[in-house]
Structures are given as structure tokens and as C-alpha cells.
Amino acid sequence: xxNFEPDINHRIWQIVATIPQGKVAxxxxxxxxxxxxxxxxxxxxxxxxxxxxxxxPWHRVVNAQGRIALPAGSSxxxxxxxxxxxxGISFGRHERIDLKQFGW
DNA sequence: TACTTGACAGCAT
DNA sequence: AATGCTGCCAAGT
Numbered sequence: 558x559x560n561f562e563p564d565i566n567h568r569i570w571q572i573v574a575t576i577p578q579g580k581v582a583x584x585x586x587x588x589x590x591x592x593x594x595x596x597x598x599x600x601x602x603x604x605x606x607x608x609x610x611x612x613x614p615w616h617r618v619v620n621a622q623g624r625i626a627l628p629a630g631s632s633x634x635x636x637x638x639x640x641x642x643x644x645g646i647s648f649g650r651h652e653r654i655d656l657k658q659f660g661w
Numbered sequence: 662t663a664c665t666t667g668a669c670a671g672c673a674t
Numbered sequence: 675a676a677t678g679c680t681g682c683c684a685a686g687t
Contacts, residue, residue, distance in 0.1 A: 565683095584669050588682090596682045601668035618668080626668040633668080 568592075569603040576617040579644045580661040581654055583621045601626065616640040617661075623654040 572590045576582050582590075584597040593599060604615045616637040620626045627634040629652075638648070646659050 585671085588669085594682080595670065597669040597671095598667075598681090599669090599683050602684055604668055615668090620668080621670055628668090637668095 565591075565593075565599065566603045566606055569600055570607070570613050573604070573615060573618060574613050576614055576661055578614070578617075579646065579659070581617045581619050581623075581641070581646060581656070581659050582661045583619060583656070584626070585621055586661070587618060617644075619654060623656045623660075624652055 568591050569587065572587050573582070584600045585595070587600050588594065588597045591600075600618065604618060607613055607615055625634055625637050627637060638652075641654070642648070646654055649655055
């Protein structure tokens with residue numbers, strides 16, 4: 558059968574929704590938990606497809622280097638950073654989050 | 662239809 | 675530490 562993405566997106570969103578407040582997960586770990594192996598790239602697409610008013614905590618997903626993947630300066634980037642800091646997550650040198658401390 | 666790009670990651674050099 | 679290559683998958687050109 559043909560893989561319909563809406564199902565995949567749902568699976569991904571469900572995983573993202575389980576990330577505890579004050580913690581962050583990486584694209585790779587979300588992909589793995591979703592049973593998608595190394596398809597980290599697919600995660601980005603799923604998050605991109607989220608509606609603006611979603612309650613899914615998409616901001617808790619960062620790249621493997623602990624940095625926000627969105628283009629610096631974009632409104633989404635700023636929104637993500639603001640929400641993370643509001644949850645107690647701090648950014649260190651070079652806008653990086655310490656995954657040893659805040660990683661899920 | 663083929664090639665490129667993109668909210669990425671892991672390994673080799 | 676920095677680059678390059680490969681895996682993965684959808685969407686744009």
C-alpha cells in the first residue's frame with residue numbers, strides 16, 4: 558500500500574507531544590522513537606506541516622548540535638527560542654542548548 | 662522525468 | 675574542528 562504521509566505526520570506529532578516541558582529532543586531521536594530510523598529529515602517536514610495554532614510542542618525539537626534549526630532571525634526561530642527560555646531552557650555560547658542537561 | 666533543496670544525522674577523511 | 679558523502683523522504687523547479 559502507498560504510504561500516506563498524514564499517518565506518518567500523526568505518528569511524529571504524537572512522539573513530539575510526549576516531550577516533557579523543560580526538555581528538548583533532537584530530530585534524530587524523534588525519528589528513532591517514531592520507528593523511522595535515520596529519517597531525521599522527514600521530521601522537519603512533519604513539523605513544517607503543523608498548523609500555526611497547534612498545541613504540539615514543536616519548539617522542543619532542535620538539531621543534534623542543540624541549536625534551533627530554523628533560519629536565525631525568522632519569526633519562527635524567535636518564537637521557538639522564546640518558548641524554550643520560558644520553559645527554563647537556557648542558551649549558551651553560540652545560541653546552543655546543552656543537551657547533556659536539557660536533552661530528553 | 663531528472664535534479665535540487667530543505668526545520669537533519671552519522672560516519673569517514 | 676571542518677568538509678564531504680550517504681541515508682532518508684517530500685516538494686519545488
